Amino acid sequence: SPDGKVLAATSADGDQILQVFSLGTHKLVSTVGKGGDVKVKDASVGQGDPTFSPDGRTVALGQNTGVRLVTLSKRGKATGTDFITLANQG
Numbered sequence: 794s795p796d797g798k799v800l801a802a803t804s805a806d807g808d809q810i811l812q813v814f815s816l817g818t819h820k821l822v823s824t825v826g827k828g829g830d831v832k833v834k835d836a837s838v839g840q841g842d843p844t845f846s847p848d849g850r851t852v853a854l855g856q857n858t859g860v861r862l863v864t865l866s867k868r869g870k871a872t873g874t875d876f877i878t879l880a881n882q883g
Contacts, residue, residue: 794849799869801843801852811843811854813869822869 794801799822800814810826843852854861859878866872 794845794869795847796849798849799865801845803843803854809854811852811863811871813852813865813871815869823865823871825863825871825874 798816800816802812802814804810804812810824812821813823814820815822843854845852850865850867852863852865854863859876862875862877863871864873864875
């Protein structure tokens with residue numbers, strides 16, 4: 794994150810999972826994906842790099858049809874998700 798308090802990483806085991814770790818405690822703070830209601834992305838695209846917004850409150854994950862946005866609390870806990878569909882250019 795821009796403030797250096799959390800690290801967002803992705804892992805893939807079929808579906809992609811977003812994990813957020815505290816850099817102060819080195820512990821897992823939040824997981825979005827496996828076992829949850831939100832599929833971060835399916836395995837058809839490969840892993841993408843999570844990108845923080847400048848304020849550190851949103852993580853964006855690119856997908857083949859759009860962008861998954863994960864909203865984080867100040868401590869890095871996932872509080873919501875949204876998906877922005879990109880227009881087909883073909």
